[in-house]
Amino acid sequence: MAGAFCMPKEATAMAGIDGFGTILKRGDGETPEVFTAIANITGIEDGGRSRNTIDVTAHDSPDQYMEFVGGLIDPGEVTADVNYDPAVHDVLEADLEDKDPRNYQIVFPDTDATTFSFAAVMTGLSKSAPYDNKLSASLTFKVSGKPTIA
Numbered sequence: 001m002a003g004a005f006c007m008p009k010e011a012t013a014m015a016g017i018d019g020f021g022t023i024l025k026r027g028d029g030e031t032p033e034v035f036t037a038i039a040n041i042t043g044i045e046d047g048g049r050s051r052n053t054i055d056v057t058a059h060d061s062p063d064q065y066m067e068f069v070g071g072l073i074d075p076g077e078v079t080a081d082v083n084y085d086p087a088v089h090d091v092l093e094a095d096l097e098d099k100d101p102r103n104y105q106i107v108f109p110d111t112d113a114t115t116f117s118f119a120a121v122m123t124g125l126s127k128s129a130p131y132d133n134k135l136s137a138s139l140t141f142k143v144s145g146k147p148t149i150a
Helices: 090-097
Strands: 023-027 035-037 041-046 050-055 068-074 077-083 102-107 115-128 136-149
Touching: 023 041, 077 115, 090 115
Parallel strands: none
Antiparallel strands: 023 035, 023 102, 041 077, 050 068, 077 136, 102 115, 115 136
């Protein structure tokens, strides 16, 4: 096929990593800190970070266009869904009641076990108990400060 985009034969392997096996861990707040996996996680999402902007427009801004510089970075939120078990997830109730940030980690299932570490305040714990399905809960964490990826 002349003119068509073709990948070389040796580059046919799909790039990507299976998300199965990703772990959300909760720190115990002790020194040294020990992290324990939160059981029965069915999904985790890092809502991403965003940078605010500061308007620096002046009367002499070129061509009457607004001008901006970068401001502070909002570290965003992390959300997770779990198959809820009241006996196992009781620590999450305590996290919601605690106003101080706690350390958490998301450990990805790549060969290096890449770890996204962050401090966060738990801001949401919503449970669902439908008559024809499993008990589940949605967790929301507001990240505080700069996360690290190692």
